[in-house]
Amino acid sequence: MSGIQLNELQALDIWRRAIVASVRADAPDLSARQMALLLSVYLTPPPHTVRGLAQLMKVSKPAITRAVNRLTELELVRRKTDEADRRSVFIQRTVRGSVFLREYGELIVSAALGETEGSSDGLPPRY
Amino acid sequence: MSGIQLNELQALDIWRRAIVASVRADAPDLSARQMALLLSVYLTPPPHTVRGLAQLMKVSKPAITRAVNRLTELELVRRKTDEADRRSVFIQRTVRGSVFLREYGELIVSAALGETEGSSDGLPPRY
DNA sequence: CGCTATTGTTTCGCTAGCGTAATCTCTAGG
DNA sequence: CCTAGAGATTACGCTAGCGAAACAATAGCG
Numbered sequence: 001m002s003g004i005q006l007n008e009l010q011a012l013d014i015w016r017r018a019i020v021a022s023v024r025a026d027a028p029d030l031s032a033r034q035m036a037l038l039l040s041v042y043l044t045p046p047p048h049t050v051r052g053l054a055q056l057m058k059v060s061k062p063a064i065t066r067a068v069n070r071l072t073e074l075e076l077v078r079r080k081t082d083e084a085d086r087r088s089v090f091i092q093r094t095v096r097g098s099v100f101l102r103e104y105g106e107l108i109v110s111a112a113l114g115e116t117e118g119s120s121d122g123l124p125p126r127y
Numbered sequence: 128m129s130g131i132q133l134n135e136l137q138a139l140d141i142w143r144r145a146i147v148a149s150v151r152a153d154a155p156d157l158s159a160r161q162m163a164l165l166l167s168v169y170l171t172p173p174p175h176t177v178r179g180l181a182q183l184m185k186v187s188k189p190a191i192t193r194a195v196n197r198l199t200e201l202e203l204v205r206r207k208t209d210e211a212d213r214r215s216v217f218i219q220r221t222v223r224g225s226v227f228l229r230e231y232g233e234l235i236v237s238a239a240l241g242e243t244e245g246s247s248d249g250l251p252p253r254y
Numbered sequence: 255c256g257c258t259a260t261t262g263t264t265t266c267g268c269t270a271g272c273g274t275a276a277t278c279t280c281t282a283g284g
Numbered sequence: 285c286c287t288a289g290a291g292a293t294t295a296c297g298c299t300a301g302c303g304a305a306a307c308a309a310t311a312g313c314g
Contacts, residue, residue, distance in 0.1 A: 006239050008232030009170075015142075015235065016166035023163045024185045029271090031158050031301085036150045039143035043136075050262055058151045065263060066301060087261040087310045105135030108142065112133050156301090158271085177292055192293055193271060214280045214291040 010115055017111030022104065028074055033059065034067045041077055041091050042101050048091040049082075076100055137242055144238035149231065155201055160186065164194045168204055168218050169228050175218040176209075203227055 023029070030038070036057055041048050050068070054061045068091055071077045076097035082088035150156070157165070163184055168175050177195070181188045195218055198204045203224035209215035 006236055008229060008236055011235040011239070012166060012228060012232045013170050016163070016170050019159055019163045020167060020184060023160055024183075026185070027159070029158050029160050031156050032146055032154070032162075033150055033156050033301095035159075036143070036146045039139060040147060043140050043143050051260085056151075057147060058153070060303065061262065062264085062303075063301085070300080085261085085311070089262065101139060102135065105139045108138040109133055109135055112138070160271095178290085187273065188292065189273075189294085190271085197270080212281070212291085216292065 014108065014111045014115050017114060018104075018108040021107050021111065027100075027104075030070075031067075033057065033063065034070060037064065037067045037091075038071060038076055038097065038101070042093055042097065046090065046092070047082070049088050050091070051088075053091065071097075141235065141238045141242050144241060145231075145235045148234050148238065154227075154231075157197075158194075160184065160190065161194045161197060164191065164218075165198055165203055165224065165228070169220055169224065173217065173219070174209070176215050177218070178215075180218065198224075 037053055040053060040056060050061055050064045054064045057064075068077060068079065072079065074096075075094055077091050078094050080090045080092050082090055164180055167180060167183060177188050177191045181191045184191070195204060195206065199206065201223075202221055204218050205221050207217045207219050209217055
């Protein structure tokens with residue numbers, strides 16, 4: 001039909017397809033916080049600092065440090081100290097992170113297309 | 128207005144807004160596996176067993192057991208043994224889980240509307 | 255300089271989650 | 285009955301992550 005009539009149930013179902021596909025593909029099992037951080041770094045304008053991300057996500061700075069540690073191990077982001085103020089640390093993108101998120105986006109789009117094609121009927125059982 | 132031109136970047140940005148809002152709202156910090164399980168239980172037709180979910184998500188059965196433990200503590204799902212075959216355990220929905228996912232869906236829809244309606248200002252209204 | 259404020263990390267004690275292997279419980283077939 | 289096997293959980297040793305508090309490093313101002 002015309003496009004995605006994005007009601008809540010369809011939105012959830014798209015998300016279900018995408019995240020199940022991601023888990024099946026053995027992608028790293030990121031927590032919501034880690035994913036929020038990753039997406040923020042890639043999709044909002046830099047610079048991104050620990051302090052800024054902590055405020056954005058309303059979590060403690062150590063929580064950001066730990067999430068960055070994890071994402072750095074996975075090479076999805078990297079640290080770069082701000083030379084203008086050496087107390088600050090910038091969280092930056094990496095090639096691997098770009099690839100990861102690109103594929104993630106494709107997953108969501110595929111899930112959305114699968115959703116709209118055909119299955120206009122079955123709103124899954126009552127809810 | 129009829130639908131969302133869902134390219135990868137927009138998809139990711141919608142997801143970013145939704146998950147950041149969720150984290151800010153202090154929602155439980157579920158992992159991708161846990162979220163995949165939760166969505167599968169609510170959006171695909173029952174019955175859902177440990178074995179079936181393990182196959183669906185391509186993870187080990189103990190991993191499913193642990194995820195169900197966690198989601199049960201949060202009262203987002205519950206266990207029910209199959210009386211016809213008492214080895215099996217059904218993973219079922221709960222009222223709290225329905226509410227949780229409903230709100231989650233609203234979050235995504237809000238994020239999508241914010242995305243398409245060009246309210247590119249700061250954060251969407253906080254949740 | 256000295257002092258205070260800011261920024262990020264580390265430490266502490268603890269909980270959650272991992273994969274593999276073992277175990278428990280139940281079913282079904284002979 | 286009894287046994288083979290299926291389904292789920294538990295045990296084990298380990299890693300990751302938590303919040304709160306302490307810490308280290310740097311900035312900036314008097």
